[in-house]
Amino acid sequence: MTALALARKWRPRDFSTLVGQEHVVKALSHALDQQRLHHAWLFTGTRGVGKTTISRILAKALNCTGADGKGQMTSQPCGQCPACTEIDAGRYVDYIEMDAASNRGVEDMAQLLEKAMYAPSSARFKVYMIDEVHMLTGHAFNAMLKTLEEPPPHIKFILATTDPQKIPVTVLSRCLQFNLKQMPVPSIVEHLQKVLDAETVTYDMGALRILAKAAQGSMRDALSLTDQAIAYAAGPVSESAVRAMLGTLDEAYLIGALNALQAKDGASLVAIADEMAIKSLSFSLALQDLASLLQKIALAQTVPSAVLDDWPEATEVRRLASLFNKEEVQLYYQIAITSRPDLSLAPDEQTGFVMALLRMLAFKPGDGSGSPRSAGPAKSGSSSTGPSAAKAATMASKPLVSAPVTMPTPAELAPPSHAKSNVVIDSNDPDWQSWMKALPIRGLVQQLAFQTELQKWEETPTGIKALVLVGMPQLASPENVTRLQEALSNYIGQSVKILIETGKANQSIAAVEAKVKQEKQEGAENSVANDDFVKTLQAEFGATVVPGSIRPIQ
Numbered sequence: 004m005t006a007l008a009l010a011r012k013w014r015p016r017d018f019s020t021l022v023g024q025e026h027v028v029k030a031l032s033h034a035l036d037q038q039r040l041h042h043a044w045l046f047t048g049t050r051g052v053g054k055t056t057i058s059r060i061l062a063k064a065l066n067c068t069g070a071d072g073k074g075q076m077t078s079q080p081c082g083q084c085p086a087c088t089e090i091d092a093g094r095y096v097d098y099i100e101m102d103a104a105s106n107r108g109v110e111d112m113a114q115l116l117e118k119a120m121y122a123p124s125s126a127r128f129k130v131y132m133i134d135e136v137h138m139l140t141g142h143a144f145n146a147m148l149k150t151l152e153e154p155p156p157h158i159k160f161i162l163a164t165t166d167p168q169k170i171p172v173t174v175l176s177r178c179l180q181f182n183l184k185q186m187p188v189p190s191i192v193e194h195l196q197k198v199l200d201a202e203t204v205t206y207d208m209g210a211l212r213i214l215a216k217a218a219q220g221s222m223r224d225a226l227s228l229t230d231q232a233i234a235y236a237a238g239p240v241s242e243s244a245v246r247a248m249l250g251t252l253d254e255a256y257l258i259g260a261l262n263a264l265q266a267k268d269g270a271s272l273v274a275i276a277d278e279m280a281i282k283s284l285s286f287s288l289a290l291q292d293l294a295s296l297l298q299k300i301a302l303a304q305t306v307p308s309a310v311l312d313d314w315p316e317a318t319e320v321r322r323l324a325s326l327f328n329k330e331e332v333q334l335y336y337q338i339a340i341t342s343r344p345d346l347s348l349a350p351d352e353q354t355g356f357v358m359a360l361l362r363m364l365a366f367k368p369g370d371g372s373g374s375p376r377s378a379g380p381a382k383s384g385s386s387s388t389g390p391s392a393a394k395a396a397t398m399a400s401k402p403l404v405s406a407p408v409t410m411p412t413p414a415e416l417a418p419p420s421h422a423k424s425n426v427v428i429d430s431n432d433p434d435w436q437s438w439m440k441a442l443p444i445r446g447l448v449q450q451l452a453f454q455t456e457l458q459k460w461e462e463t464p465t466g467i468k469a470l471v472l473v474g475m476p477q478l479a480s481p482e483n484v485t486r487l488q489e490a491l492s493n494y495i496g497q498s499v500k501i502l503i504e505t506g507k508a509n510q511s512i513a514a515v516e517a518k519v520k521q522e523k524q525e526g527a528e529n530s531v532a533n534d535d536f537v538k539t540l541q542a543e544f545g546a547t548v549v550p551g552s553i554r555p556i557q
Contacts, residue, residue: 048183051221185220
């Protein structure tokens with residue numbers, strides 16, 4: 004026997020079980036209880052928010068006769084009388100659902116209106132529900148105007164659409180219009196909990212949050228995705244199974260990217276993108292989720308109380324909010340949302356994603372000093388002609404001087420040897436940084452190696468124990484640590500057990516390289532600030548150095 008889809012099995016049967024549309028339920032319930040009924044209603048909203056469901060509940064409320072067959076119109080249909088049961092089963096002769104997408108012509112409308120003149124067979128009202136009404140032609144709309152304005156007393160019209168802008172104003176003015184809201188994620192999660200508990204399916208709360216987010220406000224989509232997740236997981240609906248099914252991104256990647264941005268570590272950003280490509284994750288969704296995470300960080304910076312403790316990422320959001328200033332978060336958010344459309348123009352999605360991250364790394368918001376980000380050498384009130392301008396043009400042809408950069412020696416440029424016989428182990432002072440650079444590892448494992456600092460090296464009868472500090476603990480997953488141990492053991496020819504402690508790794512490869520980069524940057528800025536040519540431009544023409552525009556010569 005074929006199982007009924009969850010979206011059909013758990014379709015609400017009355018107003019009390021309807022989720023997320025309280026404003027509509029309140030208005031319709033009061034109208035039914037007071038018997039102040041309009042003759043035409045228009046329900047608008049995106050797919051899967053309850054337009055057809057509300058139409059059927061309203062039709063039952065209008066025609067319910069109660070369990071004893073003597074009831075009147077009610078906002079709480081009994082669900083037992085012939086009208087209620089037959090409308091739920093889709094076979095009530097006086098409730099007609101018409102799809103305007105396939106019956107959109109003036110002939111179809113004329114045929115419907117001709118039948119509308121006849122009294123209902125057994126119901127109190129004959130109810131016509133026209134779905135996707137915006138698909139009707141202009142002539143079909145014109146044909147229904149008079150009947151829609153003054154229908155026979157036994158007729159009720161219910162119109163539904165996902166695009167109310169396409170409906171003529173002459174039709175809108177003849178209906179009571181209700182705009183159905185998209186379902187918020189917490190409401191979807193709560194409903195999915197009830198459904199899966201009733202279905203005796205075990206689940207992770209994280210999995211339900213991912214499904215609710217993927218549904219994008221549609222309860223029907225959420226239930227359909229849940230059906231798919233149950234089939235995919237073939238057991239408990241776990242967070243890992245749902246992520247694999249949807250191809251959604253583990254937020255550890257996004258948090259790692261933001262940590263790398265804070266550390267100005269471009270190599271880590273590229274490595275994260277490579278790891279995502281290996282797992283065939285969507286880079287478009289990654290930018291979408293990154294923008295969502297940045298919005299939460301901005302919220303934590305401005306309204307800390309808005310960060311809810313039941314968010315899975317609440318701790319990381321608060322931590323990241325303290326690492327970045329508000330201007331940086333706003334800039335990164337803008338780059339994330341504007342880079343998504345550009346992915347289709349990039350050579351491939353990974354390239355577009357990497358460029359978005361590097362753009363975040365390259366640009367910095369202004370320092371608030373009021374200095375312009377780009378300006379000519381002269382003030383806006385200065386003349387562009389005359390001897391001074393000529394002198395400026397002559398001086399501008401001279402190159403600016405930047406800080407000298409020490410070039411690496413040939414030995415430093417030579418590729419490291421991976422031969423075990425060339426590795427010298429000094430138990431008192433192991434060359435940890437050189438080993439980490441030489442290991443044949445890539446991706447997040449390499450970034451873990453670059454973020455470690457050796458604290459203790461102990462030789463034991465069964466091998467070597469290495470106690471290390473890790474500056475980015477989110478990289479130290481059991482899988483990454485195991486791969487790093489295996490690579491180091493193969494490299495030095497001895498079994499190594501790596502023990503992880505979280506802390507600030509001041510002598511890690513990443514920390515040392517960041518310090519060298521900072522020193523070069525400061526040298527370049529000092530060189531420009533002390534340059535005679537720059538001083539002359541500043542003194543004679545009021546020129547300013549654009550903040551963040553100085554880069555050391557590579």
